Amino acid sequence: MTLPIHWNDPLVQACCWSVLTIGxxxxxxxxxxxxxxxxxxxxxxxxxxxxxxxxxxxxSYRDYYQATSWLVALLGPATVAFAVPIYExxxxxxxxxxxxxxxxxxGSATAVLTGWAFSTLLGIDGSLRLSxxxxxxxxxxxxxxxxxxxxxxxxxxxxxxxxxLLGSLLGExxxxxxxxxxxxxxxxxxxxxxxxxxxxxAHEVGAEExxxxxxxxxxxxxxxxxxxxxxxxxx
Amino acid sequence: MSTRRITIPLRRxxxxxRLAQIGLLFMVWWAGEAAVRLLGFPIPGGIIGMIAxxxxxxxxxxxxxxLRRGAEWYIGEMLLFFIPAVPAxxxxxxxxxxxGLKILAVIFAGTVxxxxxTALTVDIFYRxxxxx
Numbered sequence: 001m002t003l004p005i006h007w008n009d010p011l012v013q014a015c016c017w018s019v020l021t022i023g024x025x026x027x028x029x030x031x032x033x034x035x036x037x038x039x040x041x042x043x044x045x046x047x048x049x050x051x052x053x054x055x056x057x058x059x060s061y062r063d064y065y066q067a068t069s070w071l072v073a074l075l076g077p078a079t080v081a082f083a084v085p086i087y088e089x090x091x092x093x094x095x096x097x098x099x100x101x102x103x104x105x106x107g108s109a110t111a112v113l114t115g116w117a118f119s120t121l122l123g124i125d126g127s128l129r130l131s132x133x134x135x136x137x138x139x140x141x142x143x144x145x146x147x148x149x150x151x152x153x154x155x156x157x158x159x160x161x162x163x164x165l166l167g168s169l170l171g172e173x174x175x176x177x178x179x180x181x182x183x184x185x186x187x188x189x190x191x192x193x194x195x196x197x198x199x200x201x202a203h204e205v206g207a208e209e210x211x212x213x214x215x216x217x218x219x220x221x222x223x224x225x226x227x228x229x230x231x232x233x234x235x
Numbered sequence: 236m237s238t239r240r241i242t243i244p245l246r247r248x249x250x251x252x253r254l255a256q257i258g259l260l261f262m263v264w265w266a267g268e269a270a271v272r273l274l275g276f277p278i279p280g281g282i283i284g285m286i287a288x289x290x291x292x293x294x295x296x297x298x299x300x301x302l303r304r305g306a307e308w309y310i311g312e313m314l315l316f317f318i319p320a321v322p323a324x325x326x327x328x329x330x331x332x333x334x335g336l337k338i339l340a341v342i343f344a345g346t347v348x349x350x351x352x353t354a355l356t357v358d359i360f361y362r363x364x365x366x367x
Contacts, residue, residue, distance in 0.1 A: 021315075021318055021319055025314070042314050043314050043317060043321075047318050047321035047322060050321070054325055061326045062326070064322060065319060071315060071316050071318070072316055072320055074316045075313070076268070076280065076281045077261050077281065079264070079282055080260045080281050080284040080285050081260055081305070081306035083284075083286075083289040083306070084288075086289060087289055096364070098360075099357055102356060103354075103357035103360075106352050110345075110348050110349045111349045115345050118344050118345055124338065124341065128338075132342070136345075139320075141279070155327070157323065161317065161320050161321050166342060167350065170347065174351070178351065178354050178355065180354055180358050182357070182358055184358075185358035185361060189357075192353040194350075196313060197314065199310075200310070200313045203310055210310070218282060222278060222282065
């Protein structure tokens, strides 16, 4: 007897991969909440298992992505959602905005300079080195900047994800180690260094941290896109 | 009077419904995307949508309770939307060798540097600001 369902049907694939992805995410979230080990974080454990599945069944990433790209597209409306925490904490932002701007400029400059310096030190050059520079911004901005300065935007997208992963993993450790007095500094650190992944982590720590991180993530992206387009015009 | 009798319970239901609020977020995002495409801005439509939403909240065109539930849920589950992008690494086998390790080192060291510089800069200015 044959089932009337075909595995190659794109709709079936979309359902299966989406259910698997969401299921692994929810499972990782539960496990992380229970035991709280860094490698159980949803952004570490779920993708690791997915990569294992994709490699084991020799599925091409293209097929997987086609089935689940709708989840990535949901990041767009998430940006709109940031209006709410920003509105609710507007008094804090109005009071401290010069601090936030200074932190953002310092952080962005560090991101570009360390990207360049460490790459040069390890012998990475050319377009690969350029692709590493916008890694701390969120994906749509980073891909734009990468294209403007002569990088490879596909690779930049991957570097952005790795940065977000490392940033949110390092976040808790850094918050414990650095002598930080303010929620402002903790939020700025996560938003400037690790875009939306860092912001999600910052929201776990506290509402103020999360708001500042979200605001700075957006600002970093916008300022850098403008800076990169000025750079291309000048060149 | 009669329109109020209809709109008030409707509004109350909207304030309680997370799903309807997420729907509103989607509509705003979609409108932002359309505006960006029409005007040819190099920024994502979500940003335009965010600025529009913030302005509407500020001039009391929109009440915060008609978005809060939806927005909080959305931001809380944001990590899920990243996960499908991570296995993209399997497409770039060239990154699995020494060059990949080097890139990982650059990103790791760079991220630690960015985090330290940003956090310490903000914190130093924060202390200075609180003292004066």
